[in-house]
Amino acid sequence: ADKAPKDFKGATLVVATWGFTAANVRELSKNFEKTYNCKVVVDETSGNSDRLNKIMAQRKNPEIDVALMTDIFAAIGNKQGVFEKINPKVVTNLKHLYKFAKNGEGYGPCYSVVRYGIIYDAGMVKVPPKSYKDLFSGKYNGQLSLPDMASTAGPYLLVTLAQKAGGSATNVEPGFKLLKANKDHVKQWYLTSSEVQTAFSTGEISVAVFMDMNMPTLKKSGLNVKWVDPKEGDFSAAATINVVKDCKNPELAQLFVNYFLSDAVQNQVADRLNEAPTNKNAKMSAEKQEYLAYGQKAMNSLKKFDWNFINANKAAWIERFQKEVAVQK
């Protein structure tokens, strides 16, 4: 850390991220460019899967050096061997991360985290739900929006419900039973967040299992939405930062990961990305703390899932879900 930073004159580091975060990532990278005298190009390939597919297809000629990606997708990439392990000697900031944010096998760590919880429209709902189980109490029939099994949070919800109903992380049968029994009460099984937002605004739904980061938009629209931390605990979707295997700038990529986990960058994550930073030293404004996870306690309460188990079973779950729950109309 004392050494003067190496000069990467002429190098162009390609960082792939979500389209809607591109501008902010570009902004966050400015100092990195200055420090290492290189150029950072942000590749905005909309969704996680597009990014992952691209990287998998480009195994022989990777175009991307660093990829930001939701944990569960990154797990697929790790398994497929398209990502490099993180070099702890370079990425020294790893040590500042909450434990859950570090990858057990040494792959890309989480740089931010969002929570799923229950959001409801207080204008429409008199008695708010307190737990996931409450959702099926009958009070919210026809007003519910839940993640589709094919969405990121779908399997999380399944596992959570299964655990509550007598199953476990590896026995999801009770969860499916619950979903199946209540299939007609769910108004919307959503795949993207904008579907939920629109449904809230048109009054189609009033209760949803949704991400915390969506609160500001809903609020700004004049909807009186409220956040509930369900009794079962929140489950999270964390964003990871990964180095692409055989990429053109491996050294610079590792440096970028380290940079992204630094206090300086992490301090800006909440404001710029509207997500909770995973660096223990990171600060967060009070306004953000209202709905973003902050502090050791909140971080500890986040539910963990076995991504590899989920990934191995996801296709089958989706198929079953489509046959038994979201049955073709």
Next chain:
Amino acid sequence: MMTLTKQNKQLLLLALPTVLALTAFFVVPMAYILVDTLKADGTKYFQKFFTDAMYRGILKTTVLVSLQVTAISLLLGYPTAYFMARTRSRMKNILLIVIIFPFLVSAVVRSYGWMVILGGRGLLNQLLMATGLIQQPLTILNTSTAVIIGLVHLLIPYMILSITGVIQNIDPNVERAAYSLNANPLQTFFRVTLPLSAPGIISGCILVFTMSMTSYVTPKLLGGSKFRMMSTMVFQEVNINFNWGFASAISYILLFTILIILLFATYATAGANQRVGGGKRV
């Protein structure tokens, strides 16, 4: 049918660049990946598809919805095209632009417009309830009805534009001749105008049907998660399950379904297309 004459062969040379381009950039890649898929997975995924009632059901839904979309687009599009071709209204150009307006709005945004209109408390329901036509809001969104409405909206311009040009080329004297022979406007339409516009109809139907078969955004957004078409499944396998083999298999099943249906349609309409044309004066 004739065998190829020399002129004919020379004419066919004209198509050479097109043939080469399509072969190089479409056929070869597609075939390459098909072979790859077959090599890697054999017919496993094809078998999976056809032995599972859900997938067969999705194929059936896709075909049925596409047929409905095509039929509605034709029934609504033909009179509109007729109007466009025959009116001397000063608005003609404006109307033409209106037809292509929807294309300027991304399919997603357009679907949003429909959500606002068709939603449970959407404009349509508000209107119907205000006028007392219904007591309970209709459920339209997230049903096949919404998908059909959205697809017709998306694809009807193809129908209208395909037919308008052909109707414009019909010699007005030919319709007059039918009138003089006592055919009323309906008979004239069905026996003269309609058969003479067959090329446009066929072309429009092929465009609408195939685009509907391969559509993705509209069914996804207006059909919700309980409505799936073939493209939905392809997307799911590519983007969620990362199962490229199954995605390819579904794509090729869709491709061959379309080809078979078109082959059948071509055979059924062969006469209509061929008879038209030639021998007329300016």
Next chain:
Amino acid sequence: MASLELQGLTKKYGDFTAVDHIDLAVRDGEMVALLGGSGCGKTTILNMIAGFIDQYEGSVLVDGKDMKHIPAYKRKMGVFFQNYALFPHMNTFDNVAFGLKMQKLAKSLIQEKVRRILQLVKLTGMEKRFPRELSGGQQQRVALARALVTEPALLLLDEPLSNLDAKLRVEMQIEIKRIHRELGLTTIIVTHDQEEAVSLADRVIVMNAGRIMQAGKPKEVFDRPANLFVGDFMGFSNFIAGQVRRVAGARVSVACSDRELVLDEADGTGLAAGDSVTLAIRPENILPAEKGAENALTGTVRNVTYKGTVTRLEIGDVFAETVFANIHESEDYEIGDAITVAFPSQKLLLYKKEEKRSE
């Protein structure tokens, strides 16, 4: 079955008046021939009668009823279109059968009727051919068969025989005439063939620039054109300027370029010696004659054109104007020969000067 009346019928295209206040009454069962130069408005008139043009002035009455708001398909008029307008997607049989099918006739009857009319227009065996597989004349006959087969009360034929050879043409004329007579169809036929007009029609209308110039019995129009324009159009190619010498009832003598011609059966009313007049005579009425016969004058052959049954001579040195004579004799004339021709006194027409001849 149907009488037709046109009252002040007028059609304008912008500033241009294509049809100009046409008044015409066609009796039930009458056949009227419409004659006139190219572009004089014949097709336009038929289109208005048939109901294909809806913006016009004046009125079309059928059996006394104004047709203004009767759509074309309710008018039950048979129309032969100048450009045929065959249905390109139907073969010969279907083209011809179309009108019959519209009348919902029995299939066997339709077949019989089509068979008969196709035989009549000599197209038996062509039933399965599409229009594009037929020659020009064959297409024309399909269109004719299509217009005739429904036996409409009012038949509008726009140059139905223009693409047929002489022999076929005469045969078709005979058939049209026969059908017209047998069924008493009221018919308007546009033709550019004067012989066709006079041999088919009960009445001939000669038009110019949207107006009727003369309407009358064929013989009347053909032999006694009402004015110089009609005369010219009807083939009186010789127009000789002269001055009246003497008027004695129907017998008038006229001085033309220092020679004198005598007319019989001329209308002498209002004529006085000294009046400027124009005489007109058809080339085929000028006959080779002996010197000294009535109205026999001698000139020089300037040009000889073989025209089949006649030989056309251009004769100079008779009047200031060159004289055209169609001579029947098979005798050979040569340029420069002296020739004496007679201008039969009953064949000469006389027009007062002020009338204009050109269009």
Next chain:
Amino acid sequence: MASLELQGLTKKYGDFTAVDHIDLAVRDGEMVALLGGSGCGKTTILNMIAGFIDQYEGSVLVDGKDMKHIPAYKRKMGVFFQNYALFPHMNTFDNVAFGLKMQKLAKSLIQEKVRRILQLVKLTGMEKRFPRELSGGQQQRVALARALVTEPALLLLDEPLSNLDAKLRVEMQIEIKRIHRELGLTTIIVTHDQEEAVSLADRVIVMNAGRIMQAGKPKEVFDRPANLFVGDFMGFSNFIAGQVRRVAGARVSVACSDRELVLDEADGTGLAAGDSVTLAIRPENILPAEKGAENALTGTVRNVTYKGTVTRLEIGDVFAETVFANIHESEDYEIGDAITVAFPSQKLLLYKKEEKRSE
């Protein structure tokens, strides 16, 4: 500028032979008229010459060179299409100027040439009209102007005057003839008008069912048809069966239905008394006569048709066959009248029995 030769030219549509081994040589600067019944293959021949049909047998040679592999646009032939084929998106001026523009002539020259040809076809002032705004005859003249204006070495005209009235038609004939002469254009003109054919052409070809029946000078074909088919086609409407009585050189006498007719200038070679023959004569060559004159026979008027310059009589009781006579006299005939007509001995044609007349 261009001579044309057709060798065994044949065109089949499936089983049907539209054009059947045509051999024809057209000299440089010659004008040939193609005559024949509707559907006999005239248009098809022109299409092959122009290069629009590429599957055919036999060959087309221009100046001795086989055209097989020369595309239409390099043949530089002017073509008038039977159905006009005007460019619907171009006005009159642009239609006519098209060929000139292709020759890359100077703008001012093009304008001058178009102006002149439009004047010639009497369409001055119609420059800006589109085809759909023109009458049938006007369209035809635009097409004619378009074909003529480029002054092509070889000109193919497919019934270029069929939609024009008699007067305009003759004027156009004169113009075509003049242009042909002045520029020495080799021309083939298809026409159904025999008078047009004989007055325009250097040579007349009569076709039937894809074959040439007779080719010769107009007078030859018109006065001495080579066989009964051509005779019939050229207007010899009277065919009288008979048996040879006596042959004395060119003078032959023939017994017809118990009467006797004498022929002068007949070809008696190979004829013997007792041979079955057919005599042919044109209606216009049968003349009213005094009883007792040569070949004068008496019959009964069966029908009278006014045809303008002539009156057509159907006369029975002369032979077994009805006799058609076109009488020039203005005398009035009535049905039932007895009438004596002469069959001029030089106007009668004789054909041996085996020759067929019908198509």
Next chain:
Amino acid sequence: MSDKRVGWFSTTIATLVFIFLLAPLAVIVLASFSPTPLVVFPPRGFSLQWYMNIFSSSTNFLSGFGNSVEVAVIATAIDVILGVTAALSVSRHPFKGKELLVSFFTSPMYVPSIAFAFVLLQIFSQIGSVPGLVKILLGHLVIIMPYIVRNTLSVLSGFNWTLENAAASLGASPLETFAKVTLPLIKPGVIAGAMLAFLYSFDEAVLSSLLSSPTFVTLPIRIMNYMEFSFDPTLAAISTVLILMSLLLMILLEKLTGLDMFLK
């Protein structure tokens, strides 16, 4: 919109169809002026903030727009040539296998974009570094071809081929004949096809998103990206601007050329 020539039935249906076509667009235009990020109907107020958003550098819509126009223009221009020649080649004479060839020309339509996009992605990845523009362009060249071929074919079906003979007899070479006679007469179909093709390419997101490169992103991708997270009326504003632009462009074209380019 009434016209005696057309009859009440077509007029009524046409009117309904136009209302149907415009309805969701009207919603979108209204939404673009919403003061709140989530649109409520009827809107409560009026704001132009979303229009400002279009031009902000963070959304990058402007560069996306430029790239989209570039791809769509090039792809359409090339395909008009390829598509029209292909349609011409099979139209003039009937022959065995004609339908097969037509199906071949239009076959890219029968494959879901995602499948074809994926195939291309794999192929391009094996080839190595190909610029984003080229990748997207090649993909679009293929998928918009059917629209041009189809529309051209349908106008050609009514074409009077004697006119080509007439032009040839007047000395026009095949190229001149095409340019001066055939093309002007089939123009409505070609323009219709080109318009559909252009708009398809302009609006294409699926294929583009997989083939885009870090430095070459088209407008639909930007829109899709934007939408992934925020569903505020910025997209409605963009749509409104595009609608307005095309309207102005058309009116301008009509004023300039003095004739309606599509409907003769």
